[in-house]
Amino acid sequence: MKHIESRANPLFKQLYKWQSSAGRRNEPVLFDGIHLCQSWLDHDRLPRMAIFDAARIEQPALVALIDRLPDELCVTMPGGLLAGLADVQTDQGVIFVCDAPTWTMPKRFEESIVLLDRIQDPGNVGTLLRTCAAAGIKRVLSARGTAALWSPKVLRSAQGAHFALKLYEQLDLVEICQNLSLPIVATTLAKSTDLYDTKLPEHCAWVFGHEGQGVAPEILSQAKLRININHDRAAVESLNVGIAAAICLFEQRRQHRVS
Amino acid sequence: MKHIESRANPLFKQLYKWQSSAGRRNEPVLFDGIHLCQSWLDHDRLPRMAIFDAARIEQPALVALIDRLPDELCVTMPGGLLAGLADVQTDQGVIFVCDAPTWTMPKRFEESIVLLDRIQDPGNVGTLLRTCAAAGIKRVLSARGTAALWSPKVLRSAQGAHFALKLYEQLDLVEICQNLSLPIVATTLAKSTDLYDTKLPEHCAWVFGHEGQGVAPEILSQAKLRININHDRAAVESLNVGIAAAICLFEQRRQHRVS
The missing domain is CATH 3.30.1330.30 (Ribosomal protein L30/S12)
Structure with a gap:
């Protein structure tokens, strides 16, 4: 040694x-x-x-x-x-x-993916990766402006989820969304339907956006489904982005589970 | 001035x-x-x-x-x-x-409450409070050994949720659980049923536990329902406690919503 x-x-x-x-x-x-x-x-x-x-x-x-x-x-x-x-x-x-593993991008995605649109807080990004892996997501694509996926703080809060995922970062998500085979599902308050009133596709591209600004308009406009999570708005303005993602991903899992 | x-x-x-x-x-x-x-x-x-x-x-x-x-x-x-x-x-x-507001404890709880059993990380505790308020929970009770609810880090991640909740801390939760009128629902892996197979009570006392050790055995043994959130265990061992709580609280909201 x-x-x-x-x-x-x-x-x-x-x-x-x-x-x-x-x-x-x-x-x-x-x-x-x-x-x-x-x-x-x-x-x-x-x-x-x-x-x-x-x-x-x-x-x-x-x-x-x-x-x-x-x-x-x-x-x-x-x-x-x-x-x-x-x-x-x-x-x-x-x-x-x-060396962080690098993965080639498939021509088509067959299974659900998650897109991170400029999420700032490394703790949020790490928890999101952990939640994605737990929900059975295999690939996460991250926009330029999102916290670096392999930074120490993200690694710490993801608790090893990095190794169960194929991760792509520093991407132009607007461009990627233009060529996606999967339907895009975005969370947003404006012109959206209640998550629990929505029949979610078995496979889709989930987009979760910036803590303050939400999902970029150029991506939102390409979404097939725009959903919100009904909550007590008198008590708090909004949900943490990692929490919102977990509720969505596990609701999709519930709707499509084989019981 | x-x-x-x-x-x-x-x-x-x-x-x-x-x-x-x-x-x-x-x-x-x-x-x-x-x-x-x-x-x-x-x-x-x-x-x-x-x-x-x-x-x-x-x-x-x-x-x-x-x-x-x-x-x-x-x-x-x-x-x-x-x-x-x-x-x-x-x-x-x-x-x-x-001065942090102090509240008297009612003799009986009529609506769902959340019990925090020695949750360590202030960021987790803050996000939990924000999620509780968003899910319509009105009271949160916290055990001795949980991060101080009014500490700066908890305040920061709760984003104002403190003001929409009645908060009680430094409690002996084991004792409180012995006298609760609400059914206790705890998340745990051992001897538990799948959340999505469970008909949740409209009002209950949710218990979320320590990041590593989970809910204390003395509280678990008093739980009417023990539930788990089915996830991809090959990918990650467990969910973050704040994420698990969000999935549970919003599933209860879904089951009992008036549509």
Whole structure:
């Protein structure tokens, strides 16, 4: 196992650079913490590099990870150095440096997909990915202006959902919507029908939009169905976008379930 | 309008102390930002004190607030001082210092309530409150060990839902459950039925539990209904607690709506 002792080490400098650009296109991504690293291995993938806190490599959870990795991929460093690469909120003694999987876009989508139209908050985006995976969605397409899907905060709140999805980002969703084989279903307050009065298609392209502005008009105008979720508007103006998405996706699941 | 110029001012010291203890029982709470302060006034309440950035009191949004306040409640201070009291993420030039409303507990609950059993993450708790209010829930009861309902992070993610709810916190939920007139409905994976196979009561006490451990066994054992939300378990282990709650509460709304 390689060992890095100093911040001056060229490999550490490289890691630090990657950490700062985490989530940007074509840059490696950093998975922080035992659960994410484990999930990555469970999906039959290897990291470029696995970095461990030198003082903790005897801990059972870390030993279990090390046992699954080729020795040449493993690096140890002092906890203080590792903390400089880690997310502030978790420090579990392990970080994987990985290449985010890239997927080709199929000519036609046969099954439901979810489109994220400029959703800003990384926590919302992460929870959305987790909800999509739970609802059986296989592909999520994200517009330019949406929080970077592979950024540390999105990774943290998605709890491993990234590995169960095919993710596409930095897209021009307006253009994509023009050529979609699936009906587009958008949530919006204006000129829309109540979700529970709507017979949802078995497969569709769901669009969920910006926290403040909602779905872009150029996409809305292409929607086959415009739906709203009836709620107590005297109490709160609107639902959180991740909550709205969950209610829609699970209602579709309910309508089309085989009981 | 009073003006504070220095950190040494006793009133500033007092405000700083309140800011650090925000959300603790019997301490005043701080509402940070225009939307929350506006909502407070919209609910026919006044703050103990309203603090403004002296350099911004000509801004239309702040003028609109000042117009609704008795002059003796208003204080100005330099932006640098105000920032020391504000949440890091928002700095809109206004903070209200308020007394969190307290409510008496009715002898019997007639309408659905939501019980929060040790939910840790303030973002989850805030989104839960927003979802409860949207679903038409009027009262939320929170166990000791749940994130403080009036803390700045919970306030931020609840987006004003606090003012549409009657909130009770620091409770012994096990004891409360023993004396409830409403049937208890808990979400859990073990020995539970599918939400969509369940005829939900029109009024019940929903229990949502700790992010990792779920609902406490002492409460689960008192539940009349134990339900799960069927999801793609190969993709993700579980749903976020706020998402699970939204799916349940809106399914109850769907089942009992007047169409």
